[in-house]
Amino acid sequence: MARVRRSSGPLDLRTQAILRAVIEEYVTTAIPVSSQSLVERYRLGVSSATVRNILAELERSGLLTHPHTSAGRVPTDAGYRLYVEAIVDLAPLPAVEQLMIRHQFGQVEYASEHWFRLAATTLASITRAAGLATPAKPRAARVRRVDVVSINERLASLIVVLREGSIKQQLVALDEAIDQATLTRLAARLNATVVDLNAEQIERRLARFDRPNAEREDAIAHDLAARTAGTLRDYDAAAVEELFSDGLINVMSAPEFSDAAKLRRVWAALQNRAYLAELFGRVAGTGNEDVRVFIGHENAPVEMADVSLVLAPYGQPGRAMGVVGVLGPTRMSYPHAIGTVRFVSGLMNELVDHLYA
Amino acid sequence: MARVRRSSGPLDLRTQAILRAVIEEYVTTAIPVSSQSLVERYRLGVSSATVRNILAELERSGLLTHPHTSAGRVPTDAGYRLYVEAIVDLAPLPAVEQLMIRHQFGQVEYASEHWFRLAATTLASITRAAGLATPAKPRAARVRRVDVVSINERLASLIVVLREGSIKQQLVALDEAIDQATLTRLAARLNATVVDLNAEQIERRLARFDRPNAEREDAIAHDLAARTAGTLRDYDAAAVEELFSDGLINVMSAPEFSDAAKLRRVWAALQNRAYLAELFGRVAGTGNEDVRVFIGHENAPVEMADVSLVLAPYGQPGRAMGVVGVLGPTRMSYPHAIGTVRFVSGLMNELVDHLYA
């Protein structure tokens, strides 16, 4: 095959195999990979000189780099990307690990608000990276029930139970003393109008509380209904309700973060909730239900340059969606992370289905 | 005064002044303090040689150390302890900062579940350390109201509103299909029996649900009441309901944590929820309402060796108590931290009083 000086075309099989070998070697050892070590540890059937030629070629294509002249090769973000997209073959998660995870979930079957935390914890322990998870959040929240509880004479707590079970609460200052009986009556009136509606629908019906000769109670009911709608709006507006993470210590202990500045960056990466929320929105929002991978510099914020995210949505599209995943060093085992995240998101799907059954 | 070779007695005024000077100098510069620099920057009225003699004396008493022979002096934990207990005079927080804090709190007056978060955030920004806070938690939780909401035919959500406003929720699997009307009836029955009671009192009254010819509904009511009591018990058992922290980055950026291993330790310190919970219990549990300081090695866990905690309880003793405070490097400005924590805990007291007014 004459002069295949590929600039962007597909890699031939041998070149692919060597790229894969470099990545898998580097992922396990964290040491730049030399041509020598590849020949020793993988059955490549060629000499180190040939491997060197191919490594140089891969470097020209931007898939590998060099820390310095006399060092081995290290994958670039583009290298990892190609590996994840085209080279790696994803086996399902080993049965042992599947069992471990199922066992852990078996313990908390009826504590829905703990599911997503457990998902993060489990992901962290299985992948040895940081586990991330958000609760399943409906596209447009609907009210299941409203409650008004007296705190003291001039202070009440407005409790809104959302359809999928989560609860929002706020304090309401009262201009005049109102007792629990009256509040309960108000709550009943609210429930009669507001149950099963979303923010917009409630706002359209606010006028119903304005009776011709409006009394004190009507005004308060109107106010409470408006606040209920506001609560739903706030909830809808937040791309991510809550982000739970566990096991960041796994990532911080990786050798590439033995430098204090890089360590602070990893921490900052996990603290960048704005970016993570945007990313999560992207993962949960599109129809695509599969695992998504975001590698190093592919993430805009600088503090993400050394970390990758493997994320998957879960839930019921159109009803309620959440996200689970891991954050690890760019030098992570992508096949294992992808397999684990895929399995856990499937498990979360089952749990959510059970809730809506 | 001939030959005052004190071994543990109180320090004379000049010695105290020099200890104070060393600490305050070290806190601001983070550089070991030399006799020379003390003479230059503080009006001590003696030569550096004399200061050296006193420094040597303070070192013999265990209040200062030496990183190495030709380095200046650094306070020990015992030095900080003495400083905090006997030497420093605590001025109230400057009016400017009081105003800043009050202003921030003005924004969220009616969102009680955000108060403690705001306290942590405020403490972090004012003290430039990590702010910590827990919500006010009653000694023995009492029920304000119970709600049972149908999730699907065979799944219900039991919602328990506690007297001070916080809400607990759990899923309950139902052996047979039960509709919302029935659940509402059950909830009413529960409320009639259970409102204003604590876990123990509910458990004593469980028998009331066992009528002679017990029907299906009686059994479920009994079960729900037992679960309600269980929820209260879990809540009571947790020393700290939730610990919110903010501004750890302040601490991580301090020069003493430029080493990756120490940096990881700081992170681990904040993650050691078990120890923090114990400490918080100690602060909120005893009658003492004042600020408490825990310096470096005084904390048992090794990862706490380089950090100190300044904590204060808030709330209404006997009703509901929480904790606010800061976690910073041992080399922190204790007077400022103590002043700020004291002020914020006072503010939280006002807010809680308002809630119970």
Next chain:
DNA sequence: TGTTAGCACTCTCACCCCTTGAGTGCTAAT
């Protein structure tokens, strides 16, 4: 034409040595 042995070359890393400067502790004088 692709592969390989061989070799020169480059660069890091660890080590050592040396110098500089900071700061102490001690001693003798006041």
Next chain:
DNA sequence: ATTAGCACTCAAGGGGTGAGAGTGCTAACA
């Protein structure tokens, strides 16, 4: 009791060196 003076110690930084790792290139080979 205080202080000036001085010898001493040690960390930190710079420069030099040798070893080792790994490459890139070239020329020979199948």
